[in-house]
Amino acid sequence: MVESHLLDLLRSRFSAAIATVLGDNAAPIDPLIRVSQDAKFGDYQCNAAMSLAKRLSAKPHDVAKRIAESVDLGDIAEPLEIAGPGFLNIRLKNDFLAAHIADILAGSDEFPGRLGVAPTAQPLRVIVEYSSPNVAKLMHVGHLRSTILGDVFGRVLSFIGHDVIRQNHVGDWGTQFGMLIAWYADHPMPSDSVDFLAATEEDYKLAYAKFREDAEFAERARLAVGRLQSGDPDARCVWQQICRASRAAFLATYRQLRVLLTDEDVRGESFYNGRLADCVESLRRLFPQREPGIPTPSEGFAEFREDAGAQCVFLYDAKGQPRYKGPDGNELPVIVQKKDGAYLYASTDLAALRFRAQDLKVDRIIYVTDARQKLHFQMFFGIARLAGWAPPSLRLDHVTFGSVLGEDGTPLKTRDGQNVKLHELLEEAVARAAAVVDENEARRAAEPGYTPLAAEERARIARAVGIGAVKYADLSRDRNGDYLFSFDRMLSMQGNTAPYMLYAYARIRSIYRKAAERDSTTASPSARLTLSAAAERALALRIARFGEAIDIVAADLLPHVLCAYLYDLAADFMRFYEECPVLQADGATRASRLRLCDLTARALRLGLDLLGIETIDRM
RNA sequence: GCACUCGUAGCUCAAUUGGAUAGAGCAUCGGCCUUCGGAGCCGAGGGUUGGGGGUUCGAAUCCCUCCGAGUGCGCCA
16 A cells, blocks of 8 residues: 555554554554644654553553554654653654655656545545526626535546536526516527626516516416427527527636536536426335334335425434424425426436436535525435435535625625626636736836736736635635635735735746756756755645645545645745745755755645646746 | 524634644734845734533533524425
8 A cells, every 4th residue: 555645654653553552452543643733743743642541541651652662663753752641743754754755746656746646546426516507697606606616626536536527507497487488589689699698687687577567478478488398499499599608608607717617517407307207206106105103214204295285295203203394383395396386496406316326327426505505405315315316325415605795794795786796706806916917017127137027928817816816715714604705805915815825836937937047957856855944844744745635625525624735835835935045055955945846836736726726937 | 483504813714623832814013125036034912712511631623501693494496
């Protein structure tokens, strides 16, 4: 086994030592290896002694001593230090650390370009369902987090080696199309321009107003729903035009956002239309009303029955009590078919899950939607499990996130209370970034020997910084909470922001440009690394820990952990940059430092790429 | 009423899922430009982790209980 991470390596060494201490037939114990919070406690620490003390009826300090005597770290760490009640502080040898990042991470290992991250031993087929905007409407801030987060999950899981299927579950079906079809029978449809969605969104508002005022129009709209669903060519033609133009607009936004979703990832609600009736009938068969007196299974059960004219599934726990209740205290059903016969999103989600499990044969489905839909997903997962459509081997995750709030702490809206259009928000971010770039250029123009940036390159930088800032600001927060949107903070150079990270990267590129100008010696892959300065060592250790962050993001779907790592990496580099001259250093030191720069740049670029953020050589 | 999320420095956020003296950025105050990009770096002050109990070697983290904020709860998605 390749112990690509230092953490893995230490775990296995300490597990062996603890096994020795405990004796032969003891169950394996987690060695509790943690990263030390303070450099004076070493690089890592083993915290197992305290918890083992009681079990061995010995003093924690003595247990720590026995572990320290048993563990084989001669080649990788300085002698262990026992501190406090029984902490074992581990300080890696400089030579080992240098060799580790040079050999394992530099691409001479079996996973070149992966910075030491090995592909998973158990690749799974994973669906990531995200973004999911509504056809005939502009995307707004409400779609931002799902789109950005879902894209990172797809990138990271794919990087880890899983077979990722992206699904854009767009809202392209439903009663609103009746109104639009009826409306466009009397009015021209907007052309497939960039403003198509803005126009259809306005038309929808007009159609909806007319629907409520004009009984004749309302009737035609209702009939149009039926015509669409029964495949009437005219109705379908209008619908298809709307869907096609909408998709083109979505794709433009995805390109702008550097999101990987393509036209082929679109599998809208309409796709499942033909499967809904069978889905509901299957539920009716699977969940008959229970005879009284039959013992309830431990996992609970479901009942299918009509209630107030709607076809419903009711969920019960192991005691036969309703799992969910409404505000009136009555049991709360999942409605799978309305009293007028129409289907709802619960039926669509169930049909989609069946399709994915049976036809796409996936091992895991990740739904990226906001936290407000939590109850829906709990109920829907519950039905899918009880129906057997989601067997225990199929992992289901509802990845939730909070709302985007404005500076006043309320959900982000325009002054007139409208949703903020996504393209407008992104354009403003790029415009603000461009202003900063221009300001910086104007200041630096006075510097001797400065070659100004071409207008085209300035624009490219502004896009990378502006879009990167919006994405990074979102991703760097723990997704569970709401998050305060602030252009000023996200475009700030200080702190955990995209510009700070991009600046660190650009500084490294600048060193390489300068090195190439002066003479041709840049980093040679065989250069020996020496870590004599504190800043060199700290940077090297940070680089070696790249895989730890990736592991956490992949396991817990928490991108902010990767952001925090990259911030620490960039900050470590900045300190190194201040303390350790690279190009002025001579011979071996210079080669070694160039190597550190190269590794830092690679880690930053790969990390940011997994976050869907573009790096730039100058800014 | 029930359920979920959250409450950490004046502000915006972390805390490797139970580890040592709770860390960053902003703001405030003070240092560093004849050296590779100062969009930078270093330092100082700033905390009863909403309150109170409990669990244990050890709690921001787990349990109970109050307080406060947000969200959801039958035919929208």
